[in-house]
Amino acid sequence: MRDEGEGEIVEVPPATPLTGPPGNATARFLRRLKGQTTETANSASAYVRQSTTSPATSSENVEIDDNLKVGVGIKQANVGLDQYYVPIDTYEGRHRYDPKARWTEAEEKRLVRKLDRGNISQALSDNMLDDLGITTNDYNYGQTIFYVSFLAAELPSQLISKKLGPDNWIPIQMICWSIVTCSQSKINGRSTFWATRSLLGLIEGGFIPDVVLYLSYFYTSKELPLRLSFFWGSYGSTFIVSAFLAFGILHLRGVQGMTGWQWLFALEGSLTALLGVIAYFYLPPSPTQTASRFRGKNGWFTQREEVIMVNRILRDDPSKGDMHNRQAVTPKLLWEALKDYDMWPVYLLGITWSIPQTTAQSYITLILRSLNFSTFTTNLLTVPAYALFVLQLPLWTWVSEHWNNRFAIVMVCQIWMLPLVTSLAVLPGGDAYQWPRYVLLVLLVGYPYIHPILVAITSRNAGSVRTRTVGTALYNMCVQTANIIASNVYRDADKPLYRKGNRILLGLITWNFVLIISTKVYYVWKNKRRDRVWNSMSEDEKSNYLGTTTDKGNKRQAHHHNYAHMSN
Numbered sequence: 003m004r005d006e007g008e009g010e011i012v013e014v015p016p017a018t019p020l021t022g023p024p025g026n027a028t029a030r031f032l033r034r035l036k037g038q039t040t041e042t043a044n045s046a047s048a049y050v051r052q053s054t055t056s057p058a059t060s061s062e063n064v065e066i067d068d069n070l071k072v073g074v075g076i077k078q079a080n081v082g083l084d085q086y087y088v089p090i091d092t093y094e095g096r097h098r099y100d101p102k103a104r105w106t107e108a109e110e111k112r113l114v115r116k117l118d119r120g121n122i123s124q125a126l127s128d129n130m131l132d133d134l135g136i137t138t139n140d141y142n143y144g145q146t147i148f149y150v151s152f153l154a155a156e157l158p159s160q161l162i163s164k165k166l167g168p169d170n171w172i173p174i175q176m177i178c179w180s181i182v183t184c185s186q187s188k189i190n191g192r193s194t195f196w197a198t199r200s201l202l203g204l205i206e207g208g209f210i211p212d213v214v215l216y217l218s219y220f221y222t223s224k225e226l227p228l229r230l231s232f233f234w235g236s237y238g239s240t241f242i243v244s245a246f247l248a249f250g251i252l253h254l255r256g257v258q259g260m261t262g263w264q265w266l267f268a269l270e271g272s273l274t275a276l277l278g279v280i281a282y283f284y285l286p287p288s289p290t291q292t293a294s295r296f297r298g299k300n301g302w303f304t305q306r307e308e309v310i311m312v313n314r315i316l317r318d319d320p321s322k323g324d325m326h327n328r329q330a331v332t333p334k335l336l337w338e339a340l341k342d343y344d345m346w347p348v349y350l351l352g353i354t355w356s357i358p359q360t361t362a363q364s365y366i367t368l369i370l371r372s373l374n375f376s377t378f379t380t381n382l383l384t385v386p387a388y389a390l391f392v393l394q395l396p397l398w399t400w401v402s403e404h405w406n407n408r409f410a411i412v413m414v415c416q417i418w419m420l421p422l423v424t425s426l427a428v429l430p431g432g433d434a435y436q437w438p439r440y441v442l443l444v445l446l447v448g449y450p451y452i453h454p455i456l457v458a459i460t461s462r463n464a465g466s467v468r469t470r471t472v473g474t475a476l477y478n479m480c481v482q483t484a485n486i487i488a489s490n491v492y493r494d495a496d497k498p499l500y501r502k503g504n505r506i507l508l509g510l511i512t513w514n515f516v517l518i519i520s521t522k523v524y525y526v527w528k529n530k531r532r533d534r535v536w537n538s539m540s541e542d543e544k545s546n547y548l549g550t551t552t553d554k555g556n557k558r559q560a561h562h563h564n565y566a567h568m569s570n
Contacts (some may be wrong), residue, residue, distance in 0.1 A: 006123055032282045076326075085382065085567055088323070088325020093324075094287065094290055094327050095288065096323075097294070098290055099312070100311045103313045105314075110310060125189040139493065139494050142450050142489055142490055145189040145202050148203040149483075151199070151204045151207065152204075153207065153479050155205070155208055156476075159207050159211075160215070160474070168216035172209065173278045176275075176281060177282075178205045179206050179273055180271045180273075180278060181271070181275065182198055182205060184267060184268050184270075186267040186271070187264040187265070192502055208475060211477075211478050214230065214457055214473065216285075217229055217230065218235070218461055219327065223317060223318055223319055223458065227457075228239065228400060230453075231396045231454040232455070234453060236521075238395065251270075284297070290303075297307070321467060322331060322467060324466060331468050331550070335472075339468050339472035339473060342469055342556065344475070344556055344557075345463060345477075345556075347517075348477060349477055349480045350517065351456065351514075351518065352478075353455070353483050354487075354514055354517065355518075356488075357487055358511055359446055359447060359451075360489075364489055369443060369500075370384075372498040374496060386444050386448070391446075398415075398451075399452075399455060409521065412456065413519075414450055415449060418449050423507045426442050426499060431498070457474065460474055461473070463556055465554075
């Protein structure tokens with residue numbers, strides 16, 4: 003049996019089932035429920051392709067070097083070194099691994115195109131706080147409880163996701179938090195408000211790193227930032243949709259004896275539950291495991307497309323072949339990832355870079371209401387801010403890749419916020435300044451959102467699946483820490499102009515300038531030092547190092563820390 007454009011198919015012993023150990027009852031139950039058998043999950047794992055064909059001669063063809071082609075993390079391998087980057091036998095794409103596989107640039111672009119195919123703020127505008135008899139400070143504590151719970155759940159959720167697979171865990175999270183969202187329609191005071199905020203945080207915690215881990219199975223490190231921007235762009239779009247939904251739903255106040263905000267939670271929670279059920283049956287475990295009763299018996303991709311998918315991912319980052327997608331992170335691997343000091347600068351940046359905008363976003367509806375805008379006008383006035391947010395997100399992510407400089411765009415974010423927060427700190431009060439204040443808030447909430455860029459940097463710099471799994475969770479834990487801080491910057495005694503709070507935000511922006519520059523300087527220094535060592539080695543010394551070193555992941559001399567794509 004032979005596919006055109008591929009090499010011979012050589013039979014080898016079957017690999018370990020990739021959907022979890024045979025004795026794992028949970029894994030077996032999830033496979034059966036999703037209509038995916040062990041055989042389709044393994045996707046013919048008893049075969050490995052070894053190419054014996056020569057490169058195609060068409061002028062359209064782009065030659066993929068016989069060495070491992072690596073874009074980020076590992077320097078370009080030399081002849082004879084590719085043997086050190088072979089994926090483990092249980093890696094879910096092992097049967098499609100072929101270091102000699104070749105494909106055209108047009109084929110890869112077609113394949114990527116084929117692959118591509120918040121309601122609490124609105125509730126506040128409907129006098130939710132007054133209905134429940136709670137204050138702005140009570141609301142602050144509720145948000146803090148949410149973020150603390152979210153932070154506490156980040157790492158455990160990521161470890162569960164690595165064991166069950168993000169294709170299973172992400173929909174389960176969606177369904178669970180939709181149930182809690184619906185239950186918020188029954189809260190009747192401060193205690194129940196705090197309880198539901200805590201439950202939501204515990205369930206939603208880990209969702210973002212789960213998504214990052216899942217997308218890394220399908221996209222290269224260069225493609226990931228833009229796809230993450232699409233993800234957060236869709237997240238930002240939900241604020242726009244929610245604003246329009248809220249405008250209609252909040253008019254239901256009084257129907258069946260319920261307030262508008264109660265209807266908002268009940269209806270939007272029900273919609274999320276439906277989407278969670280659909281996602282459970284739709285999401286495949288990996289590019290080579292798309293066949294099921296619900297996705298079609300032949301799956302999404304041809305065998306040749308699967309070969310391209312697997313090999314382009316591994317040539318970009320060979321470390322993705324070190325673990326399979328149902329392999330749990332052990333306590334030892336967890337500890338190794340936690341003590342990876344080269345990841346700490348990005349974690350530290352995650353704590354502070356977003357606080358000025360997050361503070362404004364959390365309070366935009368409260369601030370607009372305090373400026374005497376009506377409930378329904380307030381919801382509609384938030385739309386331009388989120389529209390600007392959605393439009394800027396993919397733009398700046400694309401620019402960061404096009405300019406080949408990620409930290410420069412991270413700096414642009416702070417430059418954008420500086421004059422806006424300065425203006426908010428000094429703008430006089432009174433009706434005459436309502437609209438200027440509104441414009442400043444819109445521009446601040448709609449700022450250049452560089453979160454996808456920093457998440458991608460975390461993923462790229464990990465150097466191993468274990469560090470990527472833990473690192474993305476730790477980075478997002480730092481971001482949740484920022485949210486905790488942001489939810490306590492504006493205080494009751496400081497409203498409605500929040501002069502003191504805005505001065506605090508100016509101090510944080512100044513700190514961010516220093517931290518961004520220091521982080522890039524550290525990574526540039528680290529790379530130059532490793533370059534000197536690596537480039538001084540002979541080919542035999544490099545081969546001996548790769549074959550005998552105990553260095554792992556981003557501690558290998560061949561690893562490049564990412565702040566811009568490297569040419570070598």
